[in-house]
Amino acid sequence: MKITVLALYVDKNKGFLLGVDKAGNHKLLGGRLEQKKTQVYDSIFEKRYESDIECLFREVSEEAPGTIIDKIQLYKPIVNGTSIQPHEIHVYRVTFKGKFRGPDRKEIIKVIYTWNPEKYKLSPATKLTFDELKKDYNF
Numbered sequence: 815m816k817i818t819v820l821a822l823y824v825d826k827n828k829g830f831l832l833g834v835d836k837a838g839n840h841k842l843l844g845g846r847l848e849q850k851k852t853q854v855y856d857s858i859f860e861k862r863y864e865s866d867i868e869c870l871f872r873e874v875s876e877e878a879p880g881t882i883i884d885k886i887q888l889y890k891p892i893v894n895g896t897s898i899q900p901h902e903i904h905v906y907r908v909t910f911k912g913k914f915r916g917p918d919r920k921e922i923i924k925v926i927y928t929w930n931p932e933k934y935k936l937s938p939a940t941k942l943t944f945d946e947l948k949k950d951y952n953f
Contacts, residue, residue, distance in 0.1 A: 819869040820844035821908045828927035841937040845873045880915035
């Protein structure tokens with residue numbers, strides 16, 4: 815199953831934080847869980863996927879250098895896709911510490927704040943997240 819983990823950050827004065835990728839898609843910071851190879855004993859290794867929290871810390875450090883996640887709380891898991899290709903999106907409300915130094919320029923070329931995310935070209939996972947927010951909070 816494909817799992818995407820997203821960081822939902824809202825600045826009370828500026829709005830939602832979205833990263834903009836090279837294709838012009840606007841997205842919440844985050845990404846897919848990566849598989850890690852860990853040594854269990856001498857030459858015995860096992861593969862496992864990183865946790866949601868590990869993924870969020872890694873992605874935020876890559877996409878928003880200079881900041882680290884201060885507080886984290888699960889908003890909700892969103893299930894999407896088909897029974898053949900299921901996709902889960904795990905959305906976490908976050909706050910940051912540190913001074914944002916700008917995007918990494920590898921995936922995210924700039925960041926914006928907005929109260930109206932629908933006016934932008936949203937990535938599929940980000941669009942689903944905002945659809946859920948609209949249902950839950952009527953905005």
